Amino acid sequence: MAETVIQIENAVVSYREDVALRGVSLRVMSGEFVGVIGPNGSGKTTLLTIVNGLGKLVSGRVTVLGKPVANGGRHELRKQVGYVAQVDNIDPRMPMSVREVVMVGRYGVLGLFKRPGKRDWAIVDEALELVGMSHLANRPIGHLSGGEQQRVSIARCLSQEPKLFLLDEPTASLDWKAQTEILELVKRIHDERHLTTLFVTHDLDALPHTCDRVVLMKEGLIFAEGSPDKLISAESLSRLYDLPLSVVEERHPHIHKRKA
Numbered sequence: 001m002a003e004t005v006i007q008i009e010n011a012v013v014s015y016r017e018d019v020a021l022r023g024v025s026l027r028v029m030s031g032e033f034v035g036v037i038g039p040n041g042s043g044k045t046t047l048l049t050i051v052n053g054l055g056k057l058v059s060g061r062v063t064v065l066g067k068p069v070a071n072g073g074r075h076e077l078r079k080q081v082g083y084v085a086q087v088d089n090i091d092p093r094m095p096m097s098v099r100e101v102v103m104v105g106r107y108g109v110l111g112l113f114k115r116p117g118k119r120d121w122a123i124v125d126e127a128l129e130l131v132g133m134s135h136l137a138n139r140p141i142g143h144l145s146g147g148e149q150q151r152v153s154i155a156r157c158l159s160q161e162p163k164l165f166l167l168d169e170p171t172a173s174l175d176w177k178a179q180t181e182i183l184e185l186v187k188r189i190h191d192e193r194h195l196t197t198l199f200v201t202h203d204l205d206a207l208p209h210t211c212d213r214v215v216l217m218k219e220g221l222i223f224a225e226g227s228p229d230k231l232i233s234a235e236s237l238s239r240l241y242d243l244p245l246s247v248v249e250e251r252h253p254h255i256h257k258r259k260a
């Protein structure tokens with residue numbers, strides 16, 4: 001039987017005056033690929049932060065890989081949780097190569113003061129191979145396209161050998177081709193490495209092929225969760241985004257056709 005990898009019970013998170021999560025409960029099983037969608041400000045990023053130990057709960061409980069997240073053990077946990085965010089602006093003069101940046105992911109496992117050995121470099125090179133970036137391993141990190149940069153971020157995360165893969169809109173600001181390629185890469189890595197994946201995205205069109213389950217967030221709450229076939233429908237999206245049904249149908253005609 002699959003084990004529970006993430007268990008969130010009634011999580012409340014607030015930043016000064018904003019309540020970002022208003023009592024969220026979610027259980028994710030080992031090997032699941034879960035997509036998280038919802039309007040800006042609905043709490044998606046905050047949901048990821050309480051899973052990787054960076055968020056602060058006002059109340060509720062979070063257990064990841066069998067350990068409570070809120071009370072200590074955060075460093076140990078973070079080693080097992082890989083995180084890929086949106087494309088960053090990197091200074092083109094940044095004096096680090098692609099291969100060195102991927103090794104940064106390894107330092108989380110090694111500790112800052114231990115020199116990487118042969119095995120660590122082998123793990124880094126294998127990660128670069130897997131994301132298709134071996135040929136650019138020695139290029140300065142600031143000299144890459146957005147899509148290549150995301151491949152490097154994914155490799156950096158893999159060099160950590162995580163069990164849990166968190167992605168926060170990794171395809172935002174990429175062109176359509178790069179978006180598709182990154183999504184396929186994430187899915188392939190999820191399968192090959194037997195990861196558990198939580199994927200925040202705006203790419204509604206790609207979701208049904210990728211996810212086992214979708215979580216729809218709105219105003220700090222889980223608005224609905226279930227199979228993408230059922231929930232990525234014009235009706236539920238129009239309610240999620242507060243848009244007239246006709247607008248959703250127009251923008252996503254094939255989603256409309258697939259509705260139950």
Ligand code: ADP
Nearest residue numbers: 015018019020039040041042043044045046047
């Ligand atoms: P999403 O990822 O869905 O866009 P977020 O989790 O980033 O949503 O944000 C949820 C709410 O919390 C928003 O109202 C946002 O303004 C607020 N928020 C997020 N991060 C911070 C922060 N560091 N400080 C203050 N408010 C924040």
